[in-house]
Amino acid sequence: MMKDTSCDLAQCGLPVALEVMGERWSFMILRAAFNNVCHFEDFLTLLGIARNILSNRLARLVDHGILARDPCADDRRRVEYRLTAKGYDLLPAMLALRQWGEKWGSTLCPDQVLCDERDGQPIAPILIRAHDGRLLGVQDLVWRSQSEIAASRKAAETQVA
Amino acid sequence: MMKDTSCDLAQCGLPVALEVMGERWSFMILRAAFNNVCHFEDFLTLLGIARNILSNRLARLVDHGILARDPCADDRRRVEYRLTAKGYDLLPAMLALRQWGEKWGSTLCPDQVLCDERDGQPIAPILIRAHDGRLLGVQDLVWRSQSEIAASRKAAETQVA
Numbered sequence: 001m002m003k004d005t006s007c008d009l010a011q012c013g014l015p016v017a018l019e020v021m022g023e024r025w026s027f028m029i030l031r032a033a034f035n036n037v038c039h040f041e042d043f044l045t046l047l048g049i050a051r052n053i054l055s056n057r058l059a060r061l062v063d064h065g066i067l068a069r070d071p072c073a074d075d076r077r078r079v080e081y082r083l084t085a086k087g088y089d090l091l092p093a094m095l096a097l098r099q100w101g102e103k104w105g106s107t108l109c110p111d112q113v114l115c116d117e118r119d120g121q122p123i124a125p126i127l128i129r130a131h132d133g134r135l136l137g138v139q140d141l142v143w144r145s146q147s148e149i150a151a152s153r154k155a156a157e158t159q160v161a
Numbered sequence: 162m163m164k165d166t167s168c169d170l171a172q173c174g175l176p177v178a179l180e181v182m183g184e185r186w187s188f189m190i191l192r193a194a195f196n197n198v199c200h201f202e203d204f205l206t207l208l209g210i211a212r213n214i215l216s217n218r219l220a221r222l223v224d225h226g227i228l229a230r231d232p233c234a235d236d237r238r239r240v241e242y243r244l245t246a247k248g249y250d251l252l253p254a255m256l257a258l259r260q261w262g263e264k265w266g267s268t269l270c271p272d273q274v275l276c277d278e279r280d281g282q283p284i285a286p287i288l289i290r291a292h293d294g295r296l297l298g299v300q301d302l303v304w305r306s307q308s309e310i311a312a313s314r315k316a317a318e319t320q321v322a
Contacts, residue, residue, distance in 0.1 A: 123302070140279065
């Protein structure tokens with residue numbers, strides 16, 4: 001991959017994501033939320049996290065619009081935390097990290113595997129693809145400016161026409 | 162997504178990944194390493210990180226086999242840090258986080274975009290796919306045990322035969 005010379009930290013999406021997610025407990029809370037955990041006490045029991053840390057991290061995830069905090073439908077005195085669209089959109093990143101941990105970690109092969117409901121088979125490894133679906137390796141990647149991208153597209157269209 | 166009842170924390174790949182990566186600076190160091198930064202002083206300047214924290218995080222990444230620490234080819238008194246295969250394998254997770262940050266963050270559209278060298282066009286969004294390449298949403302995902310997966314495969318093979 002060529003050097004990303006001009007993409008300074010202020011312009012890159014990674015620091016934005018890490019400001020919210022670059023913290024172990026936030027990830028673990030989201031993992032529980034993806035598994036339909038939504039009550040404070042259930043997060044507490046499942047994660048074995050200190051009450052004040054859980055409270056702080058949930059508030060931060062709500063502030064960032066990743067979780068929504070609403071009264072329960074069946075008991076308005078209780079509160080539940082649910083993933084928003086912005087929160088659900090973190091799933092590919094979480095699964096990519098999880099797959100990496102399974103591949104390179106020393107944990108045993110997990111008994112429960114994430115599968116496609118339609119055919120019951122495990123999901124594919126999360127990999128980098130071109131716009132047309134071809135798999136890309138790190139050696140296939142280059143940084144381009146918006147004007148270079150527009151020029152490549154124009155050249156491709158001229159060839160086709 | 163169905164509840165992941167039996168996958169306890171010890172069996173899940175995510176805590177393994179977060180033990181190493183669930184820390185903002187580790188991710189930022191890797192991001193620099195992917196852009197071919199390999200010398201201590203260059204990490205220091207680029208990231209604006211404190212010397213002792215950088216030293217600590219580099220050592221941890223080396224301990225975990227994500228970076229290799231070797232003498233420079235052209236000056237054996239200097240040391241360089243290079244991504245290992247295990248380190249390169251983190252790229253899909255990093256790009257998925259970065260894309261999320263670009264989509265949902267308040268940063269402007271970045272001028273430098275990661276592209277496929279072959280056609281000069283931006284890479285595809287990193288998404289979840291079935292083994293045959295179909296895109297999957299969170300509603301398509303279920304947790305299955307290894308024996309359930311084997312049974313589904315057998316049933317599909319019988320249908321084909």
